[in-house]
Amino acid sequence: xxxxxxxxxxxxxxxxxxxxxxxxxxxxxxxxxxxxxxxxxxxxxxxxxxxxxxxxxxxxxxxxxxxxxxxxxxxxxxxxxxxxxxxxxxxxxxxxxxxxxxxxxxxxxxxxxxxxxxxxxxxxxxxxxxxxxxxxxxxxxxxxxxxxxxxxxxxxxxxxxxxxxxxxxxxxxxxxxxxxxxxxxxxxxxxxxxxxxxxxxxxxxxxxxxxxxxxxxxxxxxxxxxxxxxxxxxxxxxxxxxxxxxxxxxxxxxxxxxxxxxxxxxxxxxxxxxxxxxxxxxxxxxxxxxxxxxxxxxxxxxxxxxxxxxxxxxxxxxxxxxxxxxxxxxxxxxxxxxxxxxxxxxxxxxxxxxxxxxxxxxxxxxxxxxxxxxxxxxxxxxxxxxxxxxxxxxxxxxxxxxxxxxxxxxxxxxxxxxxxxxxxxxxxxxxxxxxxxxxxxxxxxx
Numbered sequence: 001x002x003x004x005x006x007x008x009x010x011x012x013x014x015x016x017x018x019x020x021x022x023x024x025x026x027x028x029x030x031x032x033x034x035x036x037x038x039x040x041x042x043x044x045x046x047x048x049x050x051x052x053x054x055x056x057x058x059x060x061x062x063x064x065x066x067x068x069x070x071x072x073x074x075x076x077x078x079x080x081x082x083x084x085x086x087x088x089x090x091x092x093x094x095x096x097x098x099x100x101x102x103x104x105x106x107x108x109x110x111x112x113x114x115x116x117x118x119x120x121x122x123x124x125x126x127x128x129x130x131x132x133x134x135x136x137x138x139x140x141x142x143x144x145x146x147x148x149x150x151x152x153x154x155x156x157x158x159x160x161x162x163x164x165x166x167x168x169x170x171x172x173x174x175x176x177x178x179x180x181x182x183x184x185x186x187x188x189x190x191x192x193x194x195x196x197x198x199x200x201x202x203x204x205x206x207x208x209x210x211x212x213x214x215x216x217x218x219x220x221x222x223x224x225x226x227x228x229x230x231x232x233x234x235x236x237x238x239x240x241x242x243x244x245x246x247x248x249x250x251x252x253x254x255x256x257x258x259x260x261x262x263x264x265x266x267x268x269x270x271x272x273x274x275x276x277x278x279x280x281x282x283x284x285x286x287x288x289x290x291x292x293x294x295x296x297x298x299x300x301x302x303x304x305x306x307x308x309x310x311x312x313x314x315x316x317x318x319x320x321x322x323x324x325x326x327x328x329x330x331x332x333x334x335x336x337x338x339x340x341x342x343x344x345x346x347x348x349x350x351x352x353x354x355x356x357x358x359x360x361x362x363x364x365x366x367x368x369x370x371x372x373x374x375x376x377x378x379x380x381x382x383x384x385x386x387x388x389x390x391x392x393x394x395x396x397x398x399x400x401x402x403x404x405x406x407x408x409x410x411x412x413x414x415x416x417x418x419x420x421x422x423x424x425x426x427x428x429x430x431x432x433x434x435x436x437x438x439x440x441x442x443x444x445x446x
Contacts, residue, residue: 001171006151008171009050009073009095011124016048016077018087023175024079046077046089047174051134051149051167052159053101069159071172072137074098089173095120097137105141105165114140127151138167208246223338225270227262227291232349238263242271258284262291265300270335297324377437 007013024044049071056067074096077089097118103111118137122129131149138145146166147157156170194206201207222239224230230238234256240247241264251257261277265288268275277300279285285302292300298319303312327334373380405413405420 001154001156001173004154006050006127006154006171008048008077008089008091009075010122010127010130010151012127012151015082015088015090018079018089019173022046022079022087022173044079044175046079047071047074047176048077048089048091048171049074049098049174050171052156052170052172053098053143053165053167054146054159055101055104055165056163067163069172070098070101071174072098072101072134072143072167074174077173102141105143134167143167205246222267223270223335224342225263225266225338227259227266227295230256230259230263234260234263238267242267258287258291261288262295265292266295269299270331 001019005012008016051072053070053072054067055070075091076093078092079087079089082088097115099115102114105111106114120130120133122133131151134149135145144164144166146164147155147169149167149169154170156168159168159170194201201210222242224235224238226235226238237247237249237260249257249260265275265277277285277288282305285304289300289302298315301312301315302308370380373382401420401423405416408416
């Protein structure tokens, strides 16, 4: 809106003539047309906002790709005819901050604080106070005033050409599509309907979401039938899917989620159970169906849209007319071999886990070996000379001797420490003297 004065948020007026082209606002002048207009208005929400703010977004290399326009302050409106039958908008609430604008410009904590504490502070009808409050907000958000804010005459000369963030002396009317509103209303109705049928929740997926207590797993181990090479985490997902009422597996693209779903299907079929694969993504279901066919044709029947139904009929006809050849070995034999392989895999994983644990401990020892000599100013290469001829027994003696000298008290302490230092110098040899720190030649303290 770029014409006339700003009257809604300043409180200078109580109604706003519906702009030309506002959805649901204008129809023919007949009585039927007015009724239709009212029905159309019921399918929309209306919001008024001032001032208009531009928020340009930038793509790669800093190049401007798009400019977003949103109001800084918003206020819900109702569409209704006035006394003369004109379509007008009337405020049905108080001005509030546009949450998206605030969160776009401030950090999460700063935005939360501003949204929590802000409220209109101007008197109804005092446009000067309103402009002052708006300018304080712009300062808090770091937005410049790209054209002077003037409630007496709206204009939008700079809005469409704006290449940088800032506020403009224009108002905005938002009329969200009825699709979003109807979807929200439908969700609310569904939740209300569920609340009246809580006795039907047990045993459903919603029950698994509401009751987080994990059931006691069965005593029989799950025989995982993997579609291909799988790691331990993927097999844990399959076991969980077979034993828990609800399992959630997440991961970025390429981490094997489709392989896991295929393994769940194969494991279920091998266990004599049925399984339904559903997704909001047709491509994901197609991938799983293809991988199941690679394991055994007919392992999973793809259905759904019209194309899938046609292919499903063709596939069923082909399976009935030309059934797959029976395997040379029975399912019991294959299951026994698979159990043996799983047992062997478990043993190897346990051995690998112990080896990894030992290697971690070895790394820690090597790190301590490099760090400890630095604390006393000695090189790592010098210390092995002290016990290279005696092996572990000599090393143990050198460990015990300094400890005893360090804890000795009275006149006996300095003498023990002196003896230990002389033995250390003698063991290091004269060629090692240049490598010794300064404290090696000092007299031990009492």
